Amino acid sequence: MKTVIRIISILIIALSVTFCASKQEFQSEFPQEIIAAYYQTNKEDGKTYFFIDLKEQLNSKLQLEEVHFNDKTAVFESISKNTFRAQFNNKSKNTDLILDGNASKEYGNKAPSVKKSKFVLKSNEAVVQYSKKNQKYYFKIINVNERQVR
Template sequence: MRNFSIIILFFLVGCASKETFQTQFPIPISDYFYQIKGNQTHFVIVFQQSISEDIKLEKLYFRNQTEEIKLISAQKVEAVFIKPDLILDANPENEYGNQPPIPQKQQFQLNSNEAVLEFTQNGKIKHYKFTNVTEKSNK
């Protein structure tokens, strides 16, 4: 009986640790990219049609950061990641106000050119993974 319990435990742990991503987003995506503007990184997603009401875009995970999604238009959304301003000075006393980075456990293991969009569809939380994310100039 004990061996059976151990086998069940390994099975449950193995199944729980794998994140499954949606292979296709419910709305066709025409473009996605990021732009750097000062200390901000703007991740933009452009859809081919308006976002339906049964889909609620929640968060975007990108480069060890998480941000809420903001609606720009009926077909365009963005997440803005802000780097805190740091005071750098030859005199360490002038750097007193700098806050040390707070490491956060990330939900996903992503490469620097990958992002994950968390969304809710019909009350279920789902994830879609972007690959080959590119930077576009902000001109």
């Protein structure tokens, strides 16, 4: 009886440690000063661009990797030494669906792929994923505003 209790308690401890390790924790501060974080939606090409402007050039030990915003993920690219941009494609791919009263004629239709976001965010929040010495970190940005395209 004691061995059964020990086995169950070891399993419970192992599971609780496993779930704690898989949770991504946000950093309280970003390693460099962020001047602005904003997004722009271009209605012509149907894309949303997310920008981060830093006060100084990005430290060589840091690398901006991804941004999670509005249930989408995009990779950062450098525009200048202080400005980084990520591009989201808002238009869905035009896939032809066959709709017919006879279900056998709809055989070639593909089910839509639905990706669940890693984070639960409000519409004005974003999470920046960056790495420092091959270690991944997450920083949550609050009050991301939209700026008009010039």
